[in-house]
Structure formats: structure tokens, C-alpha cells
Amino acid sequence: xxxxxxxxxxxxxxxxxxxxxxxxxxxxxxxxxxxxxxxxxxxxxxxxxxxxxxxxxxxxxxxxxxxxxxxxxxxxxxxxxxxxxxxxxxxxxxxxxxxxxxxxxxxxxxxxxxxxxxxxxxxxxxxxxxxxxxxxxxxxxxxxxxxxxxxxxxxxxxxxxxxxxxxxxxxxxxxxxxxxxxxxxxxxxxxxxxxxxxxxxxxxxxxxxxxxxxxxxxxxxxxxxxxxxxxxxxxxxxxxxxxxxxxxxxxxxxxxxxxxxxxxxxxxxxxxxxxxxxxxxxxxxxxxxxxxxxxxxxxxxxxxxxxxxxxxxxxxxxxxxxxxxxx
Amino acid sequence: xxxxxxxxxxxxxxxxxxxxxxxxxxxxxxxxxxxxxxxxxxxxxxxxxxxxxxxxxxxxxxxxxxxxxxxxxxxxxxxxxxxxxxxxxxxxxxxxxxxxxxxxxxxxxxxxxxxxxxxxxxxxxxxxxxxxxxxxxxxxxxxxxxxxxxxxxxxxxxxxxxxxxxxxxxxxxxxxxxxxxxxxxxxxxxxxxxxxxxxxxxxxxxxxxxxxxxxxxxxxxxxxxxxxxxxxxxxxxxxxxxxxxxxxxxxxxxxxxxxxxx
Numbered sequence: 317x318x319x320x321x322x323x324x325x326x327x328x329x330x331x332x333x334x335x336x337x338x339x340x341x342x343x344x345x346x347x348x349x350x351x352x353x354x355x356x357x358x359x360x361x362x363x364x365x366x367x368x369x370x371x372x373x374x375x376x377x378x379x380x381x382x383x384x385x386x387x388x389x390x391x392x393x394x395x396x397x398x399x400x401x402x403x404x405x406x407x408x409x410x411x412x413x414x415x416x417x418x419x420x421x422x423x424x425x426x427x428x429x430x431x432x433x434x435x436x437x438x439x440x441x442x443x444x445x446x447x448x449x450x451x452x453x454x455x456x457x458x459x460x461x462x463x464x465x466x467x468x469x470x471x472x473x474x475x476x477x478x479x480x481x482x483x484x485x486x487x488x489x490x491x492x493x494x495x496x497x498x499x500x501x502x503x504x505x506x507x508x509x510x511x512x513x514x515x516x517x518x519x520x521x522x523x524x525x526x527x528x529x530x531x532x533x534x535x536x537x538x539x540x541x542x543x544x545x546x547x548x549x550x551x552x553x554x555x556x557x558x559x560x561x562x563x564x565x566x567x568x569x570x571x572x573x574x575x576x577x578x579x580x581x582x583x584x585x586x587x588x589x590x591x592x593x594x595x596x597x598x599x600x601x602x603x604x605x606x607x608x609x610x611x612x613x614x615x616x617x618x619x620x621x622x623x624x625x626x627x628x629x630x631x632x633x634x635x636x637x638x639x640x641x642x643x
Numbered sequence: 644x645x646x647x648x649x650x651x652x653x654x655x656x657x658x659x660x661x662x663x664x665x666x667x668x669x670x671x672x673x674x675x676x677x678x679x680x681x682x683x684x685x686x687x688x689x690x691x692x693x694x695x696x697x698x699x700x701x702x703x704x705x706x707x708x709x710x711x712x713x714x715x716x717x718x719x720x721x722x723x724x725x726x727x728x729x730x731x732x733x734x735x736x737x738x739x740x741x742x743x744x745x746x747x748x749x750x751x752x753x754x755x756x757x758x759x760x761x762x763x764x765x766x767x768x769x770x771x772x773x774x775x776x777x778x779x780x781x782x783x784x785x786x787x788x789x790x791x792x793x794x795x796x797x798x799x800x801x802x803x804x805x806x807x808x809x810x811x812x813x814x815x816x817x818x819x820x821x822x823x824x825x826x827x828x829x830x831x832x833x834x835x836x837x838x839x840x841x842x843x844x845x846x847x848x849x850x851x852x853x854x855x856x857x858x859x860x861x862x863x864x865x866x867x868x869x870x871x872x873x874x875x876x877x878x879x880x881x882x883x884x885x886x887x888x889x890x891x892x893x894x895x896x897x898x899x900x901x902x903x904x905x
Contacts, residue, residue: 373737441736442680442880446872453869570869574682574744581741611756617748624742625730 319636324589328499331592335491347487348559353599354494355555360579360591361501362548367577368586369514370541371521375445375573376432376452380546382459382568383428384421384553389471389563391417396474414479414493417554425550426543428455433542437535449570456568470564477558484558494555498592501548506588508544517541549576578620584630593631647781652902653895658787660894661794665849666871667878667886668801669842675881676817676838677732682743683723684846684871685864686750691716691847692854692863693754696763705768709851716847717840719750724839729832747865755861762858765851790852797845798887805883814838818881870897 331354338346359381366372394401394410401408411417436447460468476484484490508514520527520534527534557563566572575598583594601619605612627634670684694715699708723746731739767786774782805811813834816824825831850864857863874893878885 367737373740375740442674443876445680445736445740446876449869450873570865574740577737577741578744585737611752613748613752614756617745617752620745620748621727621742624734624738624745625727 320587320589320632323593323632323635327589327592327596331495331498331596335488339488344487347491349599349603351487351491351494351559352556353595354491354498355552355559356576356579356598357592357595358494358498358501358555359549359552360576360583360595361498361505362545362550362552363576364545364580364586364591365505365508365548366538366542366545367580368590369509369517369521370538370545372437372538372542372545373445373577374448374542374545375570375577376436376448376450377546377549377576378568378570378572379432379452379455380425380429380549381553381556381572381576382455382563382565383424384550384555385557385563385567386459386465386553387421387424387550388417388477388554388557389473390465391420392473392477393465393471412475412477414477414484414558417477417558418551421550421554422547425553426547428550429543429546430539433539433546437538437542449573452568452570452573456565456570459565459568466564468565470562470566473557473561473563476561490559494559497551497555501551502588502592504544504548509588513537513540578616580630581620581623582630584632587630587632590630590632597631647779650777650779650781651783652899654783654787654791656895656898657891658790658794658894659898660891661791661798662849662853663867663870663874663894664794664798664887664890665845665852666867667874667890668798668883669845670868670871671875671878671881671883671886672814672838673842674875676814677728677835679728679731680736680739680743681728681842682740682868683746683750684842685868686747687716687720687843687846688850688864688867689754689861690719690750691844691850692765692859693758693763693850694847695851695854696765696859697758699765700763705766705771705855708765709848712847712851713844716850717844719847720843721836721840723843724836728839729835732835751861758861760861762860765855765859767855786855793852797848798883801883810834810837 331350335347335350338344338350359377362380363374363377366374366377390401391410392412395412396410399410401410432448432451436444436451439447459465465471476490478484479493482489482493484493509518516527516532517537520532520537524534527537553567556567579594579598580591581594582597583590583592598616601616602612605615609615623630629636666684666688669687670681673679673681673684691712695708695712698711699705702708727742727746731742734742771786771789773785775785775788777783803811805814813824813829816829817831817834817838821831846864849867853867854863870893871890874889875886876889877892878887878889
């Protein structure tokens with residue numbers, strides 16, 4: 317545990333130092349890479365609550381990521397075109413304000429998580445994997461056919477949304493926002509894990525029968541975890557859309573759901589910092605291998621295979637010498 | 644809506660359904676016998692299509708292309724089973740999902756590496772092109788009709804294989820109790836390799852056959868894979884008969900729904 321605590325702090329520190337160093341040496345692209353890593357890490361921290369603590373192998377988390385993205389896309393689209401946003405009987409205006417967008421993204425993703433969770437948590441094992449995958453695909457095909465918001469081409473947002481008091485167009489300031497969001501999500505994960513709820517959830521993953529005999533409902537525990545997990549991933553989606561100033565159905569693709577799981581595996585399942593380390597390594601590999609060869613996904617596949625077959629516990633497990641909790 | 648259009652669309656749905664069955668049959672066999680969730684099954688579909696397109700391009704023979712597709716997919720399946728999948732039978736579902744996801748990355752990018760990003764085209768041979776007149780004056784492409792026939796024949800063959808042969812008995816016994824049939828002297832790891840290669844070959848055949856209607860490109864397997872998952876969930880995981888019914892149901896719904904619903 318002590319080793320892991322050290323790893324955690326060093327990781328966070330490195331995450332702050334690298335972009336600051338890039339600022340000093342004037343390499344804005346490195347800051348953008350770090351921002352990308354922070355946002356992917358945020359999405360994976362969200363998934364890690366369902367996957368790592370709850371043992372829920374969701375292959376449909378791209379649905380929440382994409383919902384967050386489209387929440388940003390739709391609101392900002394209406395704001396930049398000065399068109400009203402009609403929601404049934406209500407009509408509102410779009411917005412370019414990040415906090416409002418985030419709140420919308422979180423609520424939309426949490427609601428979707430509640431509905432998907434209510435249905436899919438009735439199943440377990442392979443059926444759960446397949447049903448979450450199917451839900452994710454539903455959102456994907458819906459986004460493709462939704463021509464009002466770009467359909468297959470997606471939506472471009474010309475100017476990054478604003479945050480009161482900050483200039484989000486400056487890379488380091490936008491990184492700061494994402495980094496704070498990441499830290500908050502890590503805090504949520506850390507508090508959850510040691511709370512009575514987290515302990516019960518942990519137990520529900522390992523021996524659901526026992527949890528039931530002490531009078532707790534595993535289904536409800538998992539549902540709450542799934543909704544929290546969805547909400548955090550939704551927030552990450554909104555930030556990701558703001559980073560690229562672009563949303564497209566690709567944010568809903570099941571490859572993205574797979575990649576989120578991959579991030580967690582590279583770092584270590586159920587570890588606090590697993591997703592963060594995983595995302596940093598993923599983005600570094602993407603940049604470095606992607607510069608060497610157009611086919612870097614082959615090597616990602618090989619690395620992933622090796623980790624699954626021989627390196628249980630990911631990087632954190634490797635450094636602490638202990639395999640992570642078994643999912 | 645004219646009757647002819649409806650019959651045409653029903654035939655299209657059946658054709659799509661039997662191709663889905665070829666995919667779903669392998670997937671459901673692999674899950675039923677080995678308890679493995681195989682996301683990389685769509686890659687065998689792609690491997691079959693590419694092998695067929697490359698062979699047809701080199702030799703000009705469609706039958707040789709089909710043989711190549713079957714052989715390449717079966718070989719890829721056997722190889723993957725022996726190198727990777729074999730280590731995953733006892734692993735958690737998460738590990739199976741991840742390892743087979745990694746295989747998709749390797750297969751897709753590997754294919755892109757060898758064949759490039761542009762789609763290939765597989766020509767329908769002259770003796771199968773053109774329409775045929777069905778009773779009632781309906782003109783329907785011979786090739787699509789051939790696909791339906793092949794699909795039904797494969798389904799019958801699979802039924803015969805699982806219900807009437809010694810191998811089939813071993814496969815069904817393996818679904819029920821793998822320790823017991825290992826104790827009875829069946830080489831279980833050879834049986835698993837065989838079942839996996841068989842499933843992969845069926846997927847490869849489907850890829851090659853469908854490749855002649857659509858274009859042959861990287862990533863063509865994944866949409867079909869997801870529909871095949873739907874099929875085996877509807878049909879009941881592990882059941883070939885269920886997969887057949889489920890595949891026809893999904894094929895017809897997908898095709899007719901696309902035409903008659905908004």
C-alpha cells in the first residue's frame with residue numbers, strides 16, 4: 317500500500333510538471349497531449365468505478381462519453397448559430413458556458429446510465445457485456461441518423477466554450493480545468509472506495525450472496541455505481557468535445573468503449589491511479605508509435621495481449637508486485 | 644406496396660439472415676463449447692473476404708477464392724486458438740474481452756498493412772451473375788439465391804455434424820461437462836482447436852460470399868459481429884438451432900424494417 321501511495325503522488329506530480337515544463341520550453345502541442353491524456357483518464361476513472369470496484373464489464377461506456385460530447389455539441393451549436401433549442405414544449409437558448417454544459421452532460425449521462433443500468437444489471441457475465449455493447453450501438457446509430465446535428469459528419473464548434481475568469485483558448489488554462497476535474501474524480505473514487513457504500517459494492521462483486529444475507533441489495537448497489545460511473549464519463553465526453561471543438565458519432569463507437577477498458581488494464585484494474593497511468597501511457601504510445609509507423613494499433617494490440625496473458629495487474633501491479641483485485 | 648417488392652425484400656432478408664447465421668454459428672459454438680466470448684470473430688470474416696479477393700485477383704477463379712477464404716480463416720483461427728485463446732478458457736470475461744479486442748487491433752491493422760486502406764473488390768463470377776426468373780414472374784439475382792442455398796446447406800451440414808457424427812457427440816458432451824469427456828479419453832485441446840477453426844472457417848466463408856456483394860475493406864467484420872451477438876442472445880447462447888432461427892429473424896427484421904419503417 318505504501319508503494320502504491322508513492323506511485324499515486326508521483327503520477328499526479330508528473331501530470332502537473334510535464335505541461336508546466338512544456339509551457340516553459342514553449343511546446344504547446346505537449347500541453348494538448350497532456351490535456352488529451354487527462355480527459356481520457358477522467359473517462360476511465362469513471363469506468364473504473366463500475367469496472368474496478370463493482371466488477372461490471374461495461375462495453376458500452378462510449379454511450380455516456382458520446383452523450384457528454386453531444387451535450388456540448390448541441391448547446392454550443394445553438395449558441396453559435398443563435399438558433400433556439402426546442403425541447404418539446406420548452407424553448408431555451410444554447411450556451412457557450414462550460415459549467416452549464418458540464419451540468420447538462422453529467423445529468424444526461426447519469427439519466428442514460430440509470431436507464432441502461434436498470435435494464436442491463438438484471439443480467440450478468442457475458443450477457444451484461446453484450447447488452448451494454450448493444451445499448452452503445454443504439455446510441456451510435458442514432459447519432460449517425462440524427463441529421464439535424466450533422467449525422468455521420470458530426471458537428472464543428474468554431475470557438476472553445478468559456479469558463480468564467482479563465483481564457484480557455486490558452487492551452488495551459490484549459491489543461492488546468494481538465495486536471496482539476498480529474499483530481500476531483502479521483503477524490504470521488506477514493507472516498508467512494510473506503511465508504512460503507514464502496515465496501516458493500518466491493519463485497520457485492522466478490523460474493524453477492526453474502527451481501528444479500530446481510531440485508532443489502534446488490535442490484536441497487538451496482539446501479540448506483542453504474543450511474544456515478546456514467547456521470548463522470550459523461551463529463552469527460554464534454555471536455556473531450558471541447559478539446560477537439562468537434563463531436564461526431566465516433567465518440568459513441570464501441571472501439572472507444574474498448575479503449576477505455578484498455579486504459580484501465582494498462583494501468584491496473586481497481587487501482588486508484590490505474591486509469592491515469594494507463595491514459596498517460598496510451599497517449600504517449602499513440603504519439604510516439606504513431607509517429608514511427610502508421611500501424612501503431614498493431615503494437616498496441618501486442619502490448620495489450622502481453623499484459624492480459626502475462627502481466628496481471630497492469631503497471632501498478634508490476635510496480636507494487638501484487639496483482640490487482642480480480643474482476 | 645406491390646407483392647413483388649415484398650417477396651424480393653423477404654428474399655434479401657433471408658439472404659442476409661443465412662449469412663448472419665454463418666457468423667453466429669461459429670460464435671455460439673465457441674461460446675457453448677469453450678465458454679469464450681470472442682470479439683475477434685469479425686476478424687475471421689474480414690480475413691476470409693481479403694483472402695478471397697486476393698485469390699480471385701490472382702487466379703480469376705471464384706471457386707478457388709472460396710477455398711482460399713475457408714483455408715485462410717481456418718488457419719488463422721487454429722493459429723489464434725493455439726497461441727492466445729487456449730490460455731483464456733479459465734480466465735475472467737474481462738480478460739477474454741481484452742485479449743480478443745487486442746486481436747481485432749492486430750488483425751485490422753495487419754490487414755491494412757498488407758493490403759492498404761483502399762477497399763478491394765470481389766467480382767461475382769459470370770456463371771452466377773444476372774437475374775433468374777422465379778415463379779410469379781419475379782426476377783431475382785442468381786448470386787443472392789445461391790447464397791441462400793449455401794447458407795441452408797451449411798446449416799443442414801452443421802446439424803448433421805453435431806447430431807450424427809462422433810465429433811458432434813464430443814462437441815455436445817464438451818458443452819455439458821468438459822472434465823468428464825477429458826476423463827473419457829477425448830483429446831480436449833485438439834477438439835477445442837478444431838471447433839475454433841471450424842467457427843473461423845464459417846465466418847471466413849461468410850466474409851468471402853458477402854464480399855462479392857459489398858466491398859472488401861478493413862473493419863467490415865465488426866458491424867456483422869455485433870449483429871451476430873444479437874442473434875446468439877436471441878437464439879440462446881450455445882444453440883445452433885437457436886442461432887439459425889435468430890439469424891433469420893434478425894436478417895428479416897433488419898431488411899424489412901429498413902424498407903417499411905420510417
